[in-house]
Amino acid sequence: MNELKYMSSTVITVHREHLIQLAKKYGTPLYIYDSCKIRKQYIKMKNAFSGVQKLIINYACKANTNLNILKFFQNLGSGLDTVSIQEVELGLKAGFHPKKIIFTPNCVSIQEVKKSVDFGVRINLDNLSILEQFGELYPNYSVGIRINPHIMAGGNSKISVGHIDSKFGISYYQIPHMKRILRNTGLKIEGFHMHTGSDISDIKYFLEGAKILFQTAIDFPNIDYIDFGSGFKVPYKKNDIRTDLIGLSHSITEKFKDFCKNYGNQISLIFEPGKFLVSECGYFLVHVNVIKHTTSTVFAGVDSGFNHFIRPMFYNSYHCIENISNPKGRLRYYTVVGYICESDTFGFNRKIQEIREGDILCIKNAGAYCFSMSSNYNSRYRPAEVLIFHGKDFLIRKRETMQDLMKNIVEIHM
Incomplete structure (x- = not known):
């Protein structure tokens, strides 16, 4: 897509009429992404931490791995956070330099880690077994270490990944064991990484993690970076809470500068936002197949399901739903459900403009962990994806x- 070369542009707002036109043009269900919103979020992140001399933003591509989204971030100057060797390969195909890709896997085989060495990307290891195996294979190699800070953070238990019983990271109580492996193998540490969860609204959890990372890193000479991961909460509805990015940036920037001064070297500060960068850019459009009344509920059944959009069922997450076909309709209560042959609910007892069969509903915050978590359950086809760039729409997945x-x-043959 040569047309998607990055240029500065005026902000484009995706209007209701535009969404309806795209639904008619491409059919439903349909994912739509607004590149202007992505760029706005990226710039917001850069500006918030402008006081950091060596700031690196790595897009957490598991949120949305469409190759064109990755190309857009590469053109913005972003790095890439990857968690599988396939994501590494996608990043390379999108044009990222190997050293701008960080591979932070969890519970993968040593064979997958070896492939990442062949690709030349940076590596964060998060368990002692793989660290020891890696050190035997690649003595004197430099790697990053993902630390488990034993912090319970995140919007719910499924997205809290830094607590003491989490499968992620090497416990900071195991640092002596890690040091022994480093001595035995000759491995060198180039940085430390932490990620405690998603949808974190209280900045105290970031600051608690920062304290542990700084205390750990100060004992290791010649590191190149400290990586705070991400987990910033974005709003999902009107007046929803969000992470205080400015308050966080002031505190982190001050503490990071103090660390660099004490450490005696100016190292890089890395963040790995995913949802923060792409969640709000996404719209998911569905057609209403049927209105069904029971003794207590009015269902609006649509031409999609949790095979396409699993977050409400998997995480009990809230996504705003609007009837863009009837914006001035009388507000009524509906439970919006899908066509999958199981309990399959997008929103329970929602106050929505009157819904009629054939209407188009728009589900918001559909840019992160939506298409990337889709499946062919019930042998349903996965939907198309469209990117809006400079006011034009581009089909980026059939x-x-x-x-x-x-x-x-x-x-x-049987």
Whole structure:
């Protein structure tokens, strides 16, 4: 997509009429991403931490791995946070330099880590077993270490990943064991990484983690970076709380400068936002198939389900739902459900403009962990994706067909 070369542009707001036009043009269900919102969030992050001399923002691509989204971030100057070797390969295809990609896997085999060495990307290891195996294979190599700070943070238990019983990271109580492995293998530490969870609204959890990282890193000479991960909460509805980015930046910047002064070297400060950068850029459009009344509930059944948009069912997350076909309709209560043959709810007992069969509903905050977590459950096709760039719409993923469902099936004769 040569047309998607990055240039500065005026902010484009995605209006209701535009969304309806795109639904008619591409069909539903449909994901739509606004590149201007992505750019705005990226600049907001850069500006918030402008006081840091060596700031690196790595987009956490697991949030949305469409190749064109990755290209857009590469053109913005972002680095890339990856958690699988496939994400590493996508990043390379998108044009990222290997050293601007950090690979932070969890519970992968040593074979996958070896592949990342072949690709030349930076590596964060998060368990002692793989660290020791890696050191035996690659003595004198430099790696990063993901620390588990034993902090319970995040919007819910499923997205809290820094507590004492989490599978992520090397416990900071295991630092002596880690040092022994380093002595035995000759491995060198180039940085320390931490990520405690997602949807963190209280900045005290970031500051608690920062204190642990600084205390740990000060004992290791010649590190190049400290990586705070991310987890910033974004708003999902009107007047919703969000992470106080400015308050956080003031505190972190001051403490980071003090650390660099005490450390005697100006190192890089890395953040790895995903949801913060792309959640609000996304819109998910669905058609209403049927209005169904029961003794106590009015259901609006749509042409999608948790196979396309799993967050409400998986995380019990709230996503604003609007009837863009009938914006002035009388407000009524609906439970918006999908067409999957299980309990499949997008929103329970929501106050929405009157919904009629054939209407188009817009589900917001659909840019992060939505398409990337989709599936073919019930043998349903995954939807198309569209990127709005400079006011123009570009199809960046085709809607699947039966051929896509069948392409890897090996049929045997019986």
